[in-house]
Amino acid sequence: MSAFFAIDDISVRFGGLKAIDHFSMEVRPGEIHALIGPNGAGKSTVFNCISRFCTPVEGRIRLDGQDILALPAHRIVASGIGRTFQNLELLKRMTVLENVLIGQHVHIPRYFFFGPSPKRKRTEAEAVKSAEAILEETNLAKYRDTPAGELDFGHQKLLDLARALAGRPRLLLLDEPAAGLRNREISFVDALLLKLARSHGLTIILVEHVMPLVMSVANKVTVLSFGQKIAEGTPAEIRRHPRVIEAYLGSEAHA
Amino acid sequence: MYAELRASELAGLLLIIAAGLALPQILPGYFLYTGNSLMTYAILAIGLDLLLGWSGQFAFAHIAFFGIGIYGTALLESRAEVPFLLSVAISAAVAGLVGIAIGFPAARLRTVYLALATYAFAECAQWVFRTWDPVTGGPDGLRFRPPVIFGYETGSDQSSFPVVALILALAIGAALYLTKSKLGRQMCAIRDSEHVATASGIDVRRTKVIAFAISAVFAGIAGGVYTLFQTFVNADVLGVSQLVTVLTMVVIGGSGSIIGVLLGVVVIGLLPELLRAMPQSLLVWQEFIYGSILVLAIVFMPQGLWGLIKPRFIRRTGGCGRTPAQSIRAPAEASQ
Numbered sequence: 001m002s003a004f005f006a007i008d009d010i011s012v013r014f015g016g017l018k019a020i021d022h023f024s025m026e027v028r029p030g031e032i033h034a035l036i037g038p039n040g041a042g043k044s045t046v047f048n049c050i051s052r053f054c055t056p057v058e059g060r061i062r063l064d065g066q067d068i069l070a071l072p073a074h075r076i077v078a079s080g081i082g083r084t085f086q087n088l089e090l091l092k093r094m095t096v097l098e099n100v101l102i103g104q105h106v107h108i109p110r111y112f113f114f115g116p117s118p119k120r121k122r123t124e125a126e127a128v129k130s131a132e133a134i135l136e137e138t139n140l141a142k143y144r145d146t147p148a149g150e151l152d153f154g155h156q157k158l159l160d161l162a163r164a165l166a167g168r169p170r171l172l173l174l175d176e177p178a179a180g181l182r183n184r185e186i187s188f189v190d191a192l193l194l195k196l197a198r199s200h201g202l203t204i205i206l207v208e209h210v211m212p213l214v215m216s217v218a219n220k221v222t223v224l225s226f227g228q229k230i231a232e233g234t235p236a237e238i239r240r241h242p243r244v245i246e247a248y249l250g251s252e253a254h255a
Numbered sequence: 256m257y258a259e260l261r262a263s264e265l266a267g268l269l270l271i272i273a274a275g276l277a278l279p280q281i282l283p284g285y286f287l288y289t290g291n292s293l294m295t296y297a298i299l300a301i302g303l304d305l306l307l308g309w310s311g312q313f314a315f316a317h318i319a320f321f322g323i324g325i326y327g328t329a330l331l332e333s334r335a336e337v338p339f340l341l342s343v344a345i346s347a348a349v350a351g352l353v354g355i356a357i358g359f360p361a362a363r364l365r366t367v368y369l370a371l372a373t374y375a376f377a378e379c380a381q382w383v384f385r386t387w388d389p390v391t392g393g394p395d396g397l398r399f400r401p402p403v404i405f406g407y408e409t410g411s412d413q414s415s416f417p418v419v420a421l422i423l424a425l426a427i428g429a430a431l432y433l434t435k436s437k438l439g440r441q442m443c444a445i446r447d448s449e450h451v452a453t454a455s456g457i458d459v460r461r462t463k464v465i466a467f468a469i470s471a472v473f474a475g476i477a478g479g480v481y482t483l484f485q486t487f488v489n490a491d492v493l494g495v496s497q498l499v500t501v502l503t504m505v506v507i508g509g510s511g512s513i514i515g516v517l518l519g520v521v522v523i524g525l526l527p528e529l530l531r532a533m534p535q536s537l538l539v540w541q542e543f544i545y546g547s548i549l550v551l552a553i554v555f556m557p558q559g560l561w562g563l564i565k566p567r568f569i570r571r572t573g574g575c576g577r578t579p580a581q582s583i584r585a586p587a588e589a590s591q
Contacts, residue, residue: 091444092448113433233340
């Protein structure tokens with residue numbers, strides 16, 4: 001049986017640099033799978049390959065048997081993969097609601113643009129209703145009409161997540177959702193991720209440096225260093241893994 | 256919110272149509288001529304802003320599409336005896352197709368490269384208008400007769416004013432519906448972040464090409480409107496200085512807002528009239544004053560006049576346009 005989501009032996013080169021070197025990973029449905037590693041290990045590059053912002057020179061990526069690398073970047077969300085961004089990419093001049101409506105874009109049917117029509121009215125009313133449900137779930141409802149650029153950092157992070165959720169992904173790629181958040185906000189993200197995975201059956205790949213979050217929500221952890229996979233296992237196994245300790249602290253640290 | 260026009264917007268459109276019917280009875284010809292010019296500029300400027308302020312594409316080919324609209328309508332109407340409305344529709348469609356044709360390569364370019372490439376296109380188009388003698392009359396220009404619409408004769412400032420106003424109202428209405436639609440949202444999304452747009456399933460290049468085409472159609476329609484109250488065109492009215500005028504209207508008024516752009520059209524359009532009323536001894540300074548107002552406006556009102564006025568009487572934020580709070584915060588961010 002083939003895996004729900006599989007990265008099979010991909011490599012990425014930037015000029016002479018091998019950013020990703022024969023990397024493979026499998027994700028089972030409903031799992032929260034953390035991808036960790038020191039800065040520059042290639043975690044975001046893996047995400048960029050999955051969301052097709054970048055093309056590996058070799059290897060394959062499959063979701064439910066579908067070849068992801070055959071799709072252009074704007075077809076990825078319709079194939080069931082959503083993503084957030086590490087460095088707060090938002091539609092800053094658009095409102096919170098509009099950001100989520102854009103996230104929902106592929107699920108909103110077309111209608112006549114230059115004038116009124118019953119279909120237009122119905123379509124937009126339904127879209128707004130489901131966008132509001134997502135705002136409710138992510139605690140953003142009271143900022144509905146605030147431009148995204150005016151939200152504080154924590155809420156911008158949440159909005160990025162809400163926008164990605166609006167695409168109704170089966171697989172969600174989260175690029176450092178907790179980076180820069182306060183403890184209280186982290187525990188909200190923590191609870192939200194568990195809820196999404198358990199009650200919505202969402203599969204999540206999580207790139208994160210906030211280790212308490214990784215350890216508390218992840219079912220499985222893959223460790224990347226200099227573009228190569230150096231370890232994989234449960235959070236408890238990873239914590240004790242000698243190569244992981246070495247990668248994070250450096251071998252000289254023991255000398 | 257994304258379906259219907261607000262009552263105030265509908266009222267505004269009806270007001271334009273009503274003014275179009277009433278003003279020719281009251282005002283003298285010169286004011287009506289100025290009004291016709293301003294309304295033509297308004298259609299041009301709204302079309303340019305759909306690309307500039309809503310889609311975030313700094314493209315300057317707009318004046319060329321205006322030219323296609325003028326020459327196209329004039330030739331079809333005067334030479335081929337095609338009815339006016341059909342002439343405008345065909346010319347606007349041609350402008351849209353040319354817009355698509357340059358939209359494809361332009362969608363690969365960004366910022367200053369896009370600005371330069373589209374500017375070069377506008378220069379080329381002006382050269383064609385000036386040298387293609389058999390069609391455009393070359394440097395001597397093209398004379399055309401006033402159109403007759405279903406038996407209604409235009410041509411005088413008086414008689415064309417209601418028609419221009421009606422077309423303007425329809426153009427504003429179409430633009431309002433567009434900016435409130437899924438496509439309008441898509442355009443704002445590619446302006447704010449191409450990455451987020453792409454990750455949300457928006458084909459960024461396709462959206463840019465569509466925005467180019469729609470913007471070009473607006474310019475083409477403005478060209479058709481021009482033939483209602485003018486009787487002559489040559490390449491001199493399709494140059495960089497006219498483009499800069501339209502651009503100034505958009506920027507000074509407030510790009511990304513239809514009301515803002517209309518405000519800019521009125522202010523910039525009437526400025527030369529006001530400056531002309533100055534004492535004779537100051538008249539030599541007219542150009543200087545005009546330039547100074549532009550520079551000061553851009554430095555002190557980056558959000559345009561509308562960005563300055565809006566927060567004073569409208570609390571509502573949102574829409575794809577810029578918001579008052581951001582304009583207040585912008586300098587602080589810049590100094591960090």
